[in-house]
Amino acid sequence: MSRPPLGRVIAETRRRRGYSQTRLAALLCAAAGVTTVTRHEVSRWERGDRLPGAQWLAWLALVLDLPPARLAAAARPLGLPAPxxxxxxxxxxxxxxxxxxxxxxxxxxxxxxxxxxxxxxxxxxxxxxxxxxxxxxxxxxxxxxxxxxxxxxxxxxxxxxxxxxxxxxxxxxxxxxxxxxxxxxxxxxxxxxxxxxxxxxxxxxxxxxxxxxxxxxxxxxxxxxxxxxxxxxxxxxxxxxxxxxxxxxxxxxxxxxxxSPGLRALLAHRAALAAARAGDGRAAADGLLIARRLGDRMRPEQEPSWLYWLDQAELAAMAGRCLVVLDRPVRALPLLEQPGRHRPRRGQPRTRAVYAGWLARALLGVGEVEQACAVGADAAVEAVRAGSARAAEQARELSVRLAARPQTRPVRELSELITQLTSYLPGSSTRLGVN
Structure with a gap:
């Protein structure tokens, strides 16, 4: 089933809440502490003439009581999801x-x-x-x-x-x-x-x-x-x-x-992450347990040549990102911060960008906002260097989560940096008519 466009999500949720476009604009301005959103802007969002930026997506999620990830997914260009x-x-x-x-x-x-x-x-x-x-x-x-x-x-x-x-x-x-x-x-x-x-x-x-x-x-x-x-x-x-x-x-x-044990561990991680994103925490936890047991048996020299990149540090990082999705940032942090991830091959821009994004989200989850912003800035820069849609998506997800935080100086600076870099990222939704 295809996802509804962002404009329809906003309009249908607004009506269920009993809000007019004017009322929604007022609530957004009150939440954000600004006066820049009007009824006409809300109308343009709902018609699809314009897309709200990452910060307004976060305030929309707050005011309409919707998961930020749902709005972020609906805001992606319609051509991206597979038919x-x-x-x-x-x-x-x-x-x-x-x-x-x-x-x-x-x-x-x-x-x-x-x-x-x-x-x-x-x-x-x-x-x-x-x-x-x-x-x-x-x-x-x-x-x-x-x-x-x-x-x-x-x-x-x-x-x-x-x-x-x-x-x-x-x-x-x-x-x-x-x-x-x-x-x-x-x-x-x-x-x-x-x-x-x-x-x-x-x-x-x-x-x-x-x-x-x-x-x-x-x-x-x-x-x-x-x-x-x-x-x-x-x-x-x-x-x-x-x-x-x-x-x-x-x-x-x-x-x-x-x-091989490595391949089976990788597939267990694929299943665990998908289950976590689908909201089935028990299945995700079972998948992580299976992946850990299989990973302990893995011997890199006995794995297929096309799994040359899979090692214990990579398996640990996969477990860490799944725990972030499961909202268990305390358990995720040591897995995403493993020293082994700083070996030369780990300096690859896409890998650094993707896992730095997950690390920043874990740090946000434990309240380390300033440290999360520092890591997130590195992730955003590496995403541009990588030319990777996967890395770009992490920057967007982080931007949405930051916008719902108190606008301290580190949060503002990182939000501005991500906004400036967005037009350089693959699959960017920033185009004419998008703010």
């Missing part, structure tokens, strides 16, 4: 993948849509480069190193182009050549989906994940298929946590026999 039919199709494919995985001697059933199973056939077909699988593996390793340093806004077009080239080779290959190409092209599909997500292009990401899932089935690689579904779950977690939760659970069930 509902695409999500439904992905779930259907995931269920078929699971049936095929648990009965690996049975081929995919007739309802497995060839247009999804071989979605790469519909890509553009550039000139054949004549290289071998070894060269393709080298290219994948190079792209993964680039993903550690470059955000999706810059990297996604490059990855997509490499994926097109590899998909074209796969389409023409036969027999043993095709079998050798299947796994690397599946990896490229997963990476194309991941970088498209980081660029804020959810429809493109879903297309890549659907193609990758079909290729994983043909390759007979249940673990890689589970990884594709885990990445898709992470894509949907912010806008459709229920759908994300179902995908993560399907992925976990499919890799129960073939998955």
């Amino acid at each position: 509902a039919d695409s999500v439904t199709r992905l779930h259907q494919l995931a269920e078929q993948w699971l049936r095929h995985t648990v009965n690996s001697d049975v081929p995919p059933d007739a309802s497995w849509d060839p247009s999804d199973r071989h979605a790469v056939r519909h890509l553009a077909r550039p000139r054949h480069d004549g290289g071998g699988v070894t060269e393709l593996d080298r290219q994948i390793a190079e792209l993964r190193r680039m993903d550690d340093l470059v955000g999706g806004a810059d990297l996604a077009p490059i990855v997509h182009r490499r994926w097109q080239q590899a998909a074209d080779r796969l389409h023409r290959a036969r027999g043993a050549d095709r079998r050798r190409l299947l796994r690397p092209v599946t990896e490229l599909a997963q990476l194309a989906g991941w970088t498209a997500t980081d660029a804020g292009d959810r429809p493109a990401a879903l297309r890549a994940y659907r193609a990758g899932l079909g290729l994983a089935v043909e390759a007979g690689d249940a673990a890689l298929g589970g990884h594709v579904l885990g990445a898709a779950s992470h894509l949907l977690c912010g806008t459709d946590p229920g759908a994300a939760w179902r995908l993560a659970r399907i992925a976990a069930a499919g890799v129960r026999r073939a998955g």
Whole structure:
């Protein structure tokens, strides 16, 4: 089910509260201590002619008694969430993948849509480069190193182009050549989906994940298929946590026999975060417990090459962000502040921006407002350096939460900084007619 636009949320909630537009404007001005919002501005918000900025979103949440996250989600550009039919199709494919995985001697059933199973056939077909699988593996390793340093806004077009080239080779290959190409092209599909997500292009990401899932089935690689579904779950977690939760659970069930401890721990974290965002604290806590037990068994040298980035510090940070969503900031803080997160690889701008945003939210949760503002300023700057929609979203979420706080000097300065930087962030809602 698609989310309603922000204007309709404001109008419907205002009417339920019995407020006129004039009354709502007066309440907002009283809460914010200013006189700049009028009935005409409220009317423009409700018609969708303008979008309120982050601070007014926070005051709207306070006056209308709505969750800030709901208003922040409704304020996102309408093109960002994945179309509902695409999500439904992905779930259907995931269920078929699971049936095929648990009965690996049975081929995919007739309802497995060839247009999804071989979605790469519909890509553009550039000139054949004549290289071998070894060269393709080298290219994948190079792209993964680039993903550690470059955000999706810059990297996604490059990855997509490499994926097109590899998909074209796969389409023409036969027999043993095709079998050798299947796994690397599946990896490229997963990476194309991941970088498209980081660029804020959810429809493109879903297309890549659907193609990758079909290729994983043909390759007979249940673990890689589970990884594709885990990445898709992470894509949907912010806008459709229920759908994300179902995908993560399907992925976990499919890799129960073939998955390494690290992969299974990662999928448990995907499920826990989605459950927390969906409001199921018990399921989220169960997922965190499973992830911790599996993580204790993880040996990095025995994990698949595409999980090179997963280590104990990363698993701890994942647990920390889930605890922030569960409103348990005291438990989250030591996990998000682990010294191991300051190793060189952790200096990657997107990683620093994303987890600094979560750390700032945890600090706000325990009342350390000034420290949260200092960390949040670093996160906002790193978000711009990263060119990452994921990092940008953290800056927006933090801005909404700050606006509901007493406007001390650190809060004002950080709010102004985020406002100044917003136009540089991928997927920004700041455009003509937006304040």
